[in-house]
Amino acid sequence: MSSRRATQRVLLWVVCGALLAPALAVAEWGFDAGAGVNYDDNLPNALEEDDRKGDTAVTANLSAGFHEQLGTNTGVSVSLVADNSAYVRYTGLNNVGLGARAQLRRKFGLGTEAPWLAFSAQALHRDYHYDYRDGWQYDAGATLGKQLNERWSVRGSVRYDRYTADHLQPMIRPGISTAAYDTWGWNFGAQAAFLLTEADTLSASYGFRNGTVTAVTPPDLEVLEYSSAIAIDPVFSDTTRMIAYRISAKTDTFSLAWSHAFGRYTALNLTFAYRRSRTGSELGDYYSNLIGLSVSYSR
């Protein structure tokens, strides 16, 4: 029976391969790669000034896959994705992400100024140096974009993100979950990009996220009152006992980016983002500034 099932599976793969082969023969294979440094001045999402901890991460990413044009206006892309972040001080945050991404993009018309709509989904497994942070990161959403003229383009997006940790710590306080790293959020974004010169692109974007966030703090009864989950987190201190907690928040992110193109495939990017999370409680707001410098390559 099992050998029959195995044969059926092999046949199924052969049939699928035969059906996909003609399409893949004209698929556009390619890969993206990038490397850079990011600085975040408030990694733990600290409320108090004294608890803020900043650090620099060296990052790298790679994705490889194919784009298949299903028709004159619709294309699908599937790629495998890998990324890595290595922090200078808080090495417990070092992580490697591995996963896949898919996108379906439809252009409504002919030419560069035709509007387009893209649905995308991504699933990445993150393996942190601090094991309790390990988990699956999911992201799915839709983006609507349009090139307004030679120099201006705009886009708007709606996305849902979720993070689910692989393992939960033993309970710290009875009745309170330890799934402090399990978060979710609805994201709404808008972006405008402007070609400053033939090689330089400036973009400004705003994002709003409504969901849950994880923050790390020394134990604080007021924080515990508003938390939906808490867990021990030694990432930011070896000496002081600290806890990660999950809380509902509305997050505004304002971003500016400058990108300079080199040749056909490469770009140098400088990004700045200001992020503010409003907890809507007496706890107050978190804020952080993020600066990134990266080189990206797409072929």
Next chain:
Amino acid sequence: MRCPRLAVLLVCATLAPQTFGAELHAVVYDHNGKPLPNAVVVATPEDGSVPAAKSTVAIVDQIDKEFVPYVKAVRAGSYVKFPNKDDIRHHVYSFSPAKKFELPLYTGTPAQPMLFDKPGVVKLGCNIHDWMIAYIYVAETPYFGKSEADGRVNLDTLPPGRYHVRVWHPLMQGTEGDTVKRVELRDAGASTVEWKLKLKSEFRPRRQPLPGEAGYR
């Protein structure tokens, strides 16, 4: 015949096409004085007399998701083939009044070349790869040429006479009409014309990756 060689030479000289005529040497510079490639120089006889167009086939390739060449000059009445030399599909189109057309998703070379019978500029694009842009200049006269890296265009064997000579470049400011020069060409003589063109930037959709944008473009 006593001198058969001489006779053959005489016959050949009689039958050979008239290769002599006037020469027009054009040089095109940008506003910094640097030689400008991809400029099309066109000479139009003042009396409007031009030989009938011959049917020719020109080629605009697609290589590494770019059109090659960036500028192609043809005479009105010419055919153009658009071979796709990439192993992916392209979707070539033009909205230009001189030639509106669309070659939906294809690989290889479309069986039928496209006829370009109306003078003017035809801007090409690819609907899959938005950064792909090229131009076909369709001239109303057979006397034209495209500059290479040295900015030079040499038009040989022009019939002597008076000409209106003009230049076009995809990034030029102003119009072709602003560049017209009157030139009188004498038999076996050579004339030189120069232009200094002010150029504008070419803003194409980005091929290179942008921050936060994933996937293939």
